[in-house]
Amino acid sequence: MANKIAIFDSTLRDGAQAEGISFSVEDKLKIVKTLDEFGVAYIEAGNPGSNPKDLEFFERVKKLNLSNAKIAAFGSTRRRGISVEEDSNVKSLLSADTPVVVIFGKSWDFHVTDIIKTSLEENLEMIKDTLRFFKEKGKEVIFDAEHFFDGYKANPEYAMAALSAAVEGGADCIVLCETNGGAFPNEVYEITKKVVEAFEVPVGIHPHNDGGMAVANAIMAVEAGAIQVQGTFIGFGERCGNVNLSTVIGNLQLKKNFDCIPKEQMCTLTQTARRIAEIANVSLSDRMPYVGKSAFAHKGGMHIDGVSKASHSFEHINPELVGNERRFLMSEVAGRSTILSKIQKVNPNVTKDSPETKEIIDRLKELEHLGYQFEGAESTFELIIRKQLGKYRPFFELDHFKIIGEHPAGNEDFSSSAMIKVNVDGQVEITAAEGDGPVNALDKALRKALEVFYPALKEVHLTDYKVRVLDTKEATAAKVRVLIESTDGEDIWTTVGVSTDIIEASWIALVDSIEYKLIKDIEKKFKPYL
Numbered sequence: 001m002a003n004k005i006a007i008f009d010s011t012l013r014d015g016a017q018a019e020g021i022s023f024s025v026e027d028k029l030k031i032v033k034t035l036d037e038f039g040v041a042y043i044e045a046g047n048p049g050s051n052p053k054d055l056e057f058f059e060r061v062k063k064l065n066l067s068n069a070k071i072a073a074f075g076s077t078r079r080r081g082i083s084v085e086e087d088s089n090v091k092s093l094l095s096a097d098t099p100v101v102v103i104f105g106k107s108w109d110f111h112v113t114d115i116i117k118t119s120l121e122e123n124l125e126m127i128k129d130t131l132r133f134f135k136e137k138g139k140e141v142i143f144d145a146e147h148f149f150d151g152y153k154a155n156p157e158y159a160m161a162a163l164s165a166a167v168e169g170g171a172d173c174i175v176l177c178e179t180n181g182g183a184f185p186n187e188v189y190e191i192t193k194k195v196v197e198a199f200e201v202p203v204g205i206h207p208h209n210d211g212g213m214a215v216a217n218a219i220m221a222v223e224a225g226a227i228q229v230q231g232t233f234i235g236f237g238e239r240c241g242n243v244n245l246s247t248v249i250g251n252l253q254l255k256k257n258f259d260c261i262p263k264e265q266m267c268t269l270t271q272t273a274r275r276i277a278e279i280a281n282v283s284l285s286d287r288m289p290y291v292g293k294s295a296f297a298h299k300g301g302m303h304i305d306g307v308s309k310a311s312h313s314f315e316h317i318n319p320e321l322v323g324n325e326r327r328f329l330m331s332e333v334a335g336r337s338t339i340l341s342k343i344q345k346v347n348p349n350v351t352k353d354s355p356e357t358k359e360i361i362d363r364l365k366e367l368e369h370l371g372y373q374f375e376g377a378e379s380t381f382e383l384i385i386r387k388q389l390g391k392y393r394p395f396f397e398l399d400h401f402k403i404i405g406e407h408p409a410g411n412e413d414f415s416s417s418a419m420i421k422v423n424v425d426g427q428v429e430i431t432a433a434e435g436d437g438p439v440n441a442l443d444k445a446l447r448k449a450l451e452v453f454y455p456a457l458k459e460v461h462l463t464d465y466k467v468r469v470l471d472t473k474e475a476t477a478a479k480v481r482v483l484i485e486s487t488d489g490e491d492i493w494t495t496v497g498v499s500t501d502i503i504e505a506s507w508i509a510l511v512d513s514i515e516y517k518l519i520k521d522i523e524k525k526f527k528p529y530l
C-alpha cells in the first residue's frame with residue numbers, strides 16, 4: 001500500500017459552492033499561500049469558465065512563487081454535440097494556464113440520459129476527447145468521476161466504462177466522487193478496491209458529507225488503495241460540505257502513518273485551519289476534531305483529574321502535535337484538580353486537600369448556580385480565589401453613579417451620559433462621561449475617575465461585550481449574564497457579572513476588569529500582590 005497521500009484542497013472551488021461563502025480575489029490568494037505553506041499537494045482554485053473573478057485570480061496566482069502545491073483549474077467535459085475546440089468552458093480552462101486541469105464527467109448512466117441528456121456512447125467520447133485535448137496541451141489531468149458510487153451501484157459496467165474512457169484519454173489520476181454524500185464506508189471500501197484492482201493509474205477519492213460519513217469514507221478509500229484525497233480544509237462545500245481535510249490529515253498522518261504533508265508542518269494544522277476560517281469569514285466550530293477550540297478542553301472534574309495524572313487518560317493525541325492546546329474549564333462539574341493550578345497561581349502553598357480548595361470549589365458551584373459561568377471568565381474566577389484566600393483589597397470605593405439615557409438621542413454620537421463619584425484612600429473624585437449606550441458611558445466615566453489614581457488604566461479598552469438572558473420565562477425580570485473582554489494592548493482578559501439588572505451585571509464585570517488589570521500590573525512589577 002502506498003504510504004504517500006496527495007492532499008488535494010478544493011476550498012476555493014467546491015468550498016466556494018457552500019452557502020454563505022464568497023471569496024474575493026485577495027482572499028483566494030491568501031488561502032493559496034496558507035495552503036501552500038502548510039504543504040498540500042494540489043490546490044483546486046476555481047472554475048475559469050464560471051466567472052471573471054476566477055479568470056482574474058488565475059492571472060494573478062501565476063505570479064506567486066509556491067513551494068509545495070500545484071494549482072489546478074476545474075471544469076466539465078465538453079458539451080454534447082460540439083468539438084472540444086469549440087467548447088467555451090474548455091477554452092477558459094486552457095486560458096487559466098495552470099499546470100493541472102481537473103475535468104469532471106458523468107459516470108452514472110441516469111445522469112447521462114436524464115441530466116446532460118445525451119447518449120451513453122457520446123458521454124464516453126466527451127470524457128475521452130476532453131482529456132486527450134488537455135493531455136496534448138501538456139497538462140497533468142485529473143478526472144473527477146462525478147457520482148461514481150451511485151453510478152456503480154446502478155450500472156457498474158457503465159461506471160467502469162467512464163473510467164476507462166478517462167484512462168484512454170490519458171488521465172493521470174481517476175478520482176471517485178461520492179457526489180451526493182450518502183454512501184457508507186463499507187460500500188466505499190469495496191467499490192474503491194475494485195477500481196484500484198482494475199486500473200493501473202492512481203485512484204483518488206472525493207467524498208461529500210451529507211450522511212456524516214465523509215471522513216470515514218475517505219479513510220476507507222485510502223485503506224482500499226486510493227492515493228489522493230480531495231476535500232476542503234475545514235469541510236465547507238456544497239450542501240453539508242466536503243470531507244474535512246484537517247480531520248483526514250490528522251487521522252491519516254498521526255494514526256495510520258501515511259505521509260500527507262511534511263512532518264514538520266503537522267504542528268501548524270490548527271493555525272492553518274483557523275487562518276482559513278478567518279479569511280473565509282466563518283467561525284470554526286469549537287468541536288471540530290483536532291483543530292477546534294474545545295478539541296482538548298476538559299470540563300468534567302474526573303477527566304481533569306485523569307488528564308493531570310496522565311494526559312492520554314482522556315486525550316486521543318497530545319494537542320501539541322497539531323498545534324492545539326489543552327484547556328481545563330472552570331464549572332459546576334469541576335473537581336479540586338481543575339482549580340488547583342489556578343489557586344496555586346495565587347498561593348503556591350495550597351494543596352488539593354487544603355480546606356481553602358474545598359471552600360473555593362464550593363463558592364464556584366454556588367456562583368454557577370446563581371448564573372455565573374467561569375469557563376470564559378477566568379479573570380473573575382481569579383479574583384474570587386483572591387477574595388477567598390484573603391489576597392485581595394479593593395482599589396476604590398463607589399459612592400454612587402447616575403446614568404441618563406436620551407431617546408431619541410440629542411447628540412448623534414452619544415445617547416447616554418454617566419456621572420460617578422469614587423473614593424480612593426480618602427480622596428474623592430467625581431467625573432462624567434458620554435457614551436453610545438449606558439454601559440459605554442459608565443465604563444468611560446469610571447475609567448476617567450480612576451485614571452487620576454491609576455494612569456495605567458488609560459491603556460485599557462473593552463473589546464467585546466456579551467449579554468445572555470438566563471431565565472427567559474421571567475421576561476424583563478430575568479437574570480442577565482454580562483461577559484466583558486478587555487485588553488491593554490498586551491493581554492486580553494474576560495470578566496463576568498450576573499444580576500437581574502443589566503447595568504448592575506455590567507458594573508460587576510467592569511469593576512472586575514479594572515481590578516484584574518491593576519493586580520496584573522502590580523504582580524508584573526513587584527510580585528506578589530499582597
Ligand SMILES: CC(=O)SCCNC(=O)CCNC(=O)[C@H](O)C(C)(C)COP(=O)(O)OP(=O)(O)OC[C@H]1O[C@@H](n2cnc3c(N)ncnc32)[C@H](O)[C@@H]1OP(=O)(O)O
Pocket residue numbers: 014017047049050051076077078079080089104105106115116117126146179238
Ligand atoms: C459536482 C460538482 O460540484 S460539479 C461542479 C458544479 N459547479 C458549478 O456548477 C459552479 C460553476 N458553474 C457555473 O458557473 C455555470 O454552471 C457554468 C458557467 C459552468 C455553466 O453555466 P450555463 O452554461 O448557464 O449552464 P447551467 O449551469 O444552467 O447548466 C449546466 C449545463 O452544463 C451541462 N453539463 C453538466 N455537467 C456536464 C458534464 N459533466 N459534461 C458536459 N456538460 C455538462 C448540462 O447539461 C447543462 O447544459 P444544458 O443546459 O445544455 O443541458
Ligand SMILES: CC(=O)C(=O)O
Pocket residue numbers: 014104144145146147177178179180206208
Ligand atoms: C466533482 C465534484 O465536486 C463532485 O462530484 O462532488
